[in-house]
Amino acid sequence: xxxxxxxxxxxxxxxxxxxxxxxxxxxxxxxxxxxxxxxxxxxxxxxxxxxxxxxxxxxxxxxxxxxxxxxxxxxxxxxxxxxxxxxxxxxxxxxxxxxxxxxxxxxxxxxx
Amino acid sequence: xxxxxxxxxxxxxxxxxxxxxxxxxxxxxxxxxxxxxxxxxxxxxxxxxxxxxxxxxxxxxxxxxxxxxxxxxxxxxxxxxxxxxxxxxxxxxxxxxxxxxxxxxxxxxxx
Numbered sequence: 001x002x003x004x005x006x007x008x009x010x011x012x013x014x015x016x017x018x019x020x021x022x023x024x025x026x027x028x029x030x031x032x033x034x035x036x037x038x039x040x041x042x043x044x045x046x047x048x049x050x051x052x053x054x055x056x057x058x059x060x061x062x063x064x065x066x067x068x069x070x071x072x073x074x075x076x077x078x079x080x081x082x083x084x085x086x087x088x089x090x091x092x093x094x095x096x097x098x099x100x101x102x103x104x105x106x107x108x109x110x111x112x
Numbered sequence: 113x114x115x116x117x118x119x120x121x122x123x124x125x126x127x128x129x130x131x132x133x134x135x136x137x138x139x140x141x142x143x144x145x146x147x148x149x150x151x152x153x154x155x156x157x158x159x160x161x162x163x164x165x166x167x168x169x170x171x172x173x174x175x176x177x178x179x180x181x182x183x184x185x186x187x188x189x190x191x192x193x194x195x196x197x198x199x200x201x202x203x204x205x206x207x208x209x210x211x212x213x214x215x216x217x218x219x220x221x222x223x
Contacts, residue, residue, distance in 0.1 A: 004155075031209055033210075042201075042213050042216070043203075048209075048210065090155055090156065094209065099144055099161075099205055100144075100146060100158060100161040101203075101211060102158060103148075105154060106154065106155045
């Protein structure tokens, strides 16, 4: 079974802090994705990556950056956390050809 | 830009009923469509993936159909059980391998 893990289930940070959210997949998937999920807005794509060191902006990249130094790991970085970044963050991965996305358990981030 | 609508937004049924969840999308140029379930506070679990060349896909009590030209997909759940209670999300996949999500149907199956 595909396993996608995220570093924390719950995280509380202060405004202005630099925040790292880590995602690891164990199925050698080429594609990895970061989404945020908010009530009334659904899931929105922040960034995605097709390969190591590659990244593409999604629909809402402002205030975020990403890093993919190894194939299995995709990190989301909040350079200076703000209260409007309080949300559920979900990571996903998929293979190059099949494209079925598998999701991690999510990280609920609260910025105070 | 792809827009996805799911109807109904919420559904409550007694155990044992067969039910249909609807999904419509505005851009028919999709590569695939994926159905997920999400339990409260949890991540998404993939239920079914339909490729654009397929008309339907089945897994156990679940059957998903796709009519790409009309921009519609349905998820059929047979003999519903309380354990099926969750939010169901559909997500068509575009050429850039991205999924666009609907806002979901919140299903409650009453014992």
